[in-house]
Amino acid sequence: MKKLSIQSDPFFNDFQDKLIQFNSLSRGDKLVVAVSGGLDSVTLLILLSVIDDYNIVVAHVDHQLRTDSIIDQNFVRKLSVNLNFPFFSKTLDSKKRDKKLSIEEWGRLERYSFFNSILNKTKSKWIMTAHHANDQVETLLMNLERQTGVAGLRGIAKERNKILRPMLDFSKNEIIKFSKRIGYEYREDPSNTDTTIPRNFLRHKIIKQWEDKAPRIIPGIRGSIEHFNEWKIALDFMINTHLKPRVVEEKNNIIIHSRIISKSPKMVIVRLVQLLTDYQNELWSKHQIQMLNQFIRNKTTGGLHTLHNGWRILHDRGNLILNRKPKKNVIESVNLYPNDPVFYGDYKYELVVNDADEKQLKDAESVDWSKLKNKKLKLRTWKKGDSFQPLGMKGHQKISDFLINEKVDLISKESQSVLTADGKIVWVCGKRISNSVKLTKDTMHTAFLKRDSIY
Secondary structure, eight states, rough: OHHHHHHHHHHHHHHHHHTTTTTTTTTEEEEEEEESSHHHHHHHHHHHHOOOOOOEEEEEEOOOOSOOOOOOOOHHHHHHHHTTOOOEEEEEEEGOOOOOOOOHHHHHHHHHHHHHHHHTTTOOOOEOOOHHHHHHHHHHHHHHHTTTOOGGGGGOSSSTTTEEEETTTHHHHHHHHHHHHHHHOOOOOOOOOOOHHHHHHIIIIHHHHHHHTTTTHHHHHHHHHHHHHHHHHHHHHHHHIGGGSSSSEEEEEEEEEEHHHHOHHHHHHHHHHHTTTTTTTSSOOHHHHHHHHHHHHHTTTEEEEOTTTSSEEEEEEEEEEEEEEEOOOSSSSSEOTTTBEETTTTTEEEEEOOOOOOTTTTEEEEHHHHHTTTEEEEEEEEEEEEEBBBBSSSSSEHHHHHHHHTOOOOOOOTTTEEETTEEEEETTTTTBBBGGGGEEEEEOOEEEHHHHHHE
16 A cells, blocks of 8 residues: 555545545544444545544444454554554443343444543544445435434534544445555455345445446435535524524523414424424434424423423423423421521522511511411422411412412422421412411511522
């Protein structure tokens, strides 16, 4: 393999042009290059070695799914030594695979976990992989079959999360022809011909035969993917510019008002939810998208839907309330003492018994201090079965019924706090005091209960 012959090859020049298009990539950057030993990754490594503008670290993963996979590892190690690049490898054990994951998904997660660990260990700036245009087409067709929505149409990203893919614009045929012109060794993985694997079936039974009939199909689909991505970017821009600013954020909740929902196509609301929950780049399955779309269409107040990413959505009188399910309070309850502010949940609580500025006591509840003075006061989250006597009511009422009457949504109800005096509820915090602590003509000393949001 002669360096001069590579430098004079048009494929090499085109590859250099693709590298220049990465504005974030600088000469001298340290790169973790993923090398399996196959044609694509070996081609990438050789091209980078000839350019000689970067500090290269080679990373190889042995999945041990073939008895001769150790030969691939030894091949990549030897190649790295010959090119004077540091070499790191990891051997996987498929017996430890989570059975919920397919072999392909398990392998992908393990590979990128290892690459990221080498990135950090070697203080590298980027991970570089050899995905090419045929991989892009295969991914698009698989995403279409899975009905992954607008995010699935964008295919494989050229740059994302410290990963660069400079060969995405080159077809497999272009890479093969370059390798034949130059003449260098690489390893053939026999499992790549196993058409029982969905991606291999697409590769050999559909795309290859399609390409034989229509040689421009790969660049054609690649161009369509770029257009899909432009449309996705345009849709996200319109949503972020015109809809997202109209969404209301209140403490842990995000509220999409009914007027936004009623005037927007349902799939725009689906995409808005993806953007708001920071999962816009994750591929949602057909089932996940359908379930969310059906939930949005069903406008029953009180309906609750949990997304696969942990967020929950509540229908509340035409509005949608988004909330990431909170962790349970580590502290079950806190004591409340006179003139000693305490923090519980998302609020600061105070029991003011001294004379205070009336402005400071705005929105505070006035109570008879003599009814609380010698009792143990405690703040906690309400529980099923709790009841109290609301101010102005003769009988007792369950807290759950009271909150329904107050039109408190299901998510907010979960964190509703109460104040107890010797175990008896005297205040549904921020809502109403109990009749038992109200001011009367006999009240000698007024105290004030305050709750202020810490957000």
